[in-house]
Amino acid sequence: MAYELYYWTGIQGRGEYVRLALExxxxxxxxxxxxxxxxxxxxxxxxxxxxxxxxxxxxDGDVVVGQTxxxxxxxxxxxxxxxxEERLKLWTHQIQLTIADFVLEAHDVHHPVGAEKYYxxxxxxxxxxxxxxxxxxxxxxxxxxxxxxxxxxAGDAFLVGDSLTYADLSLFQVMSGLDYxxxxxxxxxxxxxxxxxxxxxxxxxxxxxxxxxxxxRRLPNSEDDLFRHYPELDGAA
Amino acid sequence: MAYELYYWTGIQGRGEYVRLALExxxxxxxxxxxxxxxxxxxxxxxxxxxxxxxxxxxxDGDVVVGQTxxxxxxxxxxxxxxxxEERLKLWTHQIQLTIADFVLEAHDVHHPVGAEKYYxxxxxxxxxxxxxxxxxxxxxxxxxxxxxxxxxxAGDAFLVGDSLTYADLSLFQVMSGLDYxxxxxxxxxxxxxxxxxxxxxxxxxxxxxxxxxxxxRRLPNSEDDLFRHYPELDGAA
Numbered sequence: 001m002a003y004e005l006y007y008w009t010g011i012q013g014r015g016e017y018v019r020l021a022l023e024x025x026x027x028x029x030x031x032x033x034x035x036x037x038x039x040x041x042x043x044x045x046x047x048x049x050x051x052x053x054x055x056x057x058x059x060d061g062d063v064v065v066g067q068t069x070x071x072x073x074x075x076x077x078x079x080x081x082x083x084x085e086e087r088l089k090l091w092t093h094q095i096q097l098t099i100a101d102f103v104l105e106a107h108d109v110h111h112p113v114g115a116e117k118y119y120x121x122x123x124x125x126x127x128x129x130x131x132x133x134x135x136x137x138x139x140x141x142x143x144x145x146x147x148x149x150x151x152x153x154a155g156d157a158f159l160v161g162d163s164l165t166y167a168d169l170s171l172f173q174v175m176s177g178l179d180y181x182x183x184x185x186x187x188x189x190x191x192x193x194x195x196x197x198x199x200x201x202x203x204x205x206x207x208x209x210x211x212x213x214x215x216x217r218r219l220p221n222s223e224d225d226l227f228r229h230y231p232e233l234d235g236a237a
Numbered sequence: 238m239a240y241e242l243y244y245w246t247g248i249q250g251r252g253e254y255v256r257l258a259l260e261x262x263x264x265x266x267x268x269x270x271x272x273x274x275x276x277x278x279x280x281x282x283x284x285x286x287x288x289x290x291x292x293x294x295x296x297d298g299d300v301v302v303g304q305t306x307x308x309x310x311x312x313x314x315x316x317x318x319x320x321x322e323e324r325l326k327l328w329t330h331q332i333q334l335t336i337a338d339f340v341l342e343a344h345d346v347h348h349p350v351g352a353e354k355y356y357x358x359x360x361x362x363x364x365x366x367x368x369x370x371x372x373x374x375x376x377x378x379x380x381x382x383x384x385x386x387x388x389x390x391a392g393d394a395f396l397v398g399d400s401l402t403y404a405d406l407s408l409f410q411v412m413s414g415l416d417y418x419x420x421x422x423x424x425x426x427x428x429x430x431x432x433x434x435x436x437x438x439x440x441x442x443x444x445x446x447x448x449x450x451x452x453x454r455r456l457p458n459s460e461d462d463l464f465r466h467y468p469e470l471d472g473a474a
Contacts, residue, residue: 035418049388050328053335053381059359063324067334074327087300090311091287097304098290104341112349112368113362125362127352132351151286 003029003075005058006041010224012173014068014103014216015056021072023212025079029168031217055206067094072166092160094169099174102141106177109133109233119223119230130233134185138178142193142205143172149195156195157202165207171196172203177227186235220227224228240312243278248462249410249455251305251340252293255334257406260449262316268454296320306333308436309403318403329397332385336411337461339378343414344463346370346470356460356467367470371422375415379430382408386432393432394439401443408433409439409440414464421471 003022009013015031022029032040032057044059045051052066058074065074076082107115107137112129114124145156145159154162159171190197197222201211206211212218221227240259244252252268259266262310263387269277270292280289281296289303291402310330313319319326319409334338342461344352349366391399396408412433416423427434458464 050331051376051381051384051388052331053338063327065327065331066330070331070334073330090300090302090307092311094287094289094302094304094307097307101290101341102281104338108345112417113365114374116373118371122365125365128350128359128362131352136351136353144288147288151288153286198247 001061003027004032004059005029005056006032008041009038010219011035011222012049013056013226016097017068017166018056018058018071018075019217020173020209020212021075021079021166024064024164024169024206024208025073057203058212059214069093069100070097072170076166077217079166080171081164081197083163083165085159085161086131088160092165093193096142096170098144099167099170101165102137103177103226104172105133105137105205106174106181110228110230115231119228122149123232124153124154127232130235134182134235138182138185139189139192142189145196149199157198157201164203168199168203169209172200172209175200177225180221181227181229183229184231184236184237187237193197238470240264240297241269241296242266242271242293243281243296244276246270247456248459249354249437250293250463253410254336254403254407254453255293255295255304255308255312257410257446257449258312258316258318258455260376261445262318263445264316272317280351293306301392301457306330306453309333309407313403317402318401318406320398320402321471325397329402329404332396333407335378336407339374339411340414340463342370342374343411344420347465347467356465360469363467363470367472371472375419375422376426376429379426379433382433386436387447388435393436394409395436401440404447405436405440409446412437414462417458418464418466420466421468421474424474425472 005015005018007013010015041055048064050064055066056068056071057066058071065071076092082092110119110126111128113124148159149156158164159167176185223229242252242255244250245462278292285301287301291318293305293308294301294303295308302308312324313329318330346367347356347363348359349362385396386393396404460466
């Protein structure tokens with residue numbers, strides 16, 4: 001039976017981390033809300049014994065799992081996108097959780113006062129938060145990914161071990177979001193993370209990912225999404 | 238061999254979610270930085286192949302795992318604080334990840350502009366964010382916990398199944414933080430979540446938790462911690 005992914009229509013959002021794994025694996029899945037509308041999300045949540053706090057969540061027969069990183073933990077072994085060894089499986093998940101933290105910080109740059117108010121209602125606060133994000137947080141996270149690649153005993157081709165995991169795909173998504181949202185910043189600092197850049201470039205060339213990115217299943221970036229391009233938050237050239 | 242927990246000294250912080258599980262289980266553990274100083278955290282991270290982005294992290298022989306929820310995922314089965322069934326094990330982890338999101342939001346109330354600046358440098362922004370936290374986010378999270386207890390097919394004594402998990406202990410810690418940081422808010426809305434309140438009260442009475450809470454291993458709440466009591470962020474009485 002096909003996996004059922006429940007996530008908002010109209011944006012890449014957190015659903016995209018799951019989609020990239022499903023697409024890379026060539027898995028059979030239904031993007032439920034895109035077929036039946038956003039209402040399908042609440043309709044399903046109303047009755048289930050284990051309702052997710054927020055989308056995305058995934059249904060696989062009797063299993064319903066929410067939280068992006070937990071979905072990928074569940075799918076990893078099934079899609080051939082996680083190491084078999086328990087210790088490395090956990091390490092892959094740990095990296096994914098840190099990516100989730102990074103993504104939330106990228107979102108909070110334009111919503112420092114809270115997700116329930118529009119960006120236009122919190123522009124001065126966003127400008128302050130963006131400074132710290134650019135100068136301290138992005139370098140700290142990217143240095144961490146570069147360090148992981150450097151220290152990987154199996155080489156620097158992948159974040160974990162010597163084959164692709166869902167964490168590599170998610171890193172691709174984060175870098176793609178940063179390039180979109182912060183082009184000036186990334187032009188300035190992006191070269192400082194050559195192993196991250198090389199990994200991300202290789203992922204963009206993977207056959208199934210390439211097909212996916214060119215398909216209409218891959219939505220364009222936008223200012224409704226997690227990563228947004230507001231030039232005033234991108235700092236000086 | 239004893240588990241080694243690496244976390245900052247001086248605060249409960251995210252380390253406390255791990256401590257509560259270790260204490261409830263009566264596990265043998267060393268709180269490394271409290272014995273050897275905060276420097277032990279960086280010293281260890283400098284050399285390990287799988288460095289955590291931030292504390293807490295746990296060492297168990299060859300295994301090193303960071304991210305609070307991943308640590309608890311690892312410890313859950315070993316400490317008898319997670320269900321045996323795979324589906325429920327994942328559900329427990331999903332709840333824990335949502336608790337982690339809630340804790341981060343509680344922190345960001347006093348640090349909306351970023352963690353690298355003092356609260357005193359972002360008081361007006363904090364006041365704005367606190368409004369949304371009190372009116373929208375706290376009710377949304379607490380309603381979710383109450384709903385989980387209502388829908389648990391095994392009854393409302395625990396969040397998952399019919400026995401204690403680390404997620405119950407973490408919910409206790411969150412409620413304890415909210416009561417400390419937002420006494421006026423909790424006096425106003427706390428009664429609206431009777432199943433959550435009853436669970437938390439039972440946890441405080443568990444023999445090992447009771448001993449732990451009275452010990453000097455349990456640090457007091459403070460304005461250096463994740464949950465802080467700033468009356469100006471607590472709203473009207």
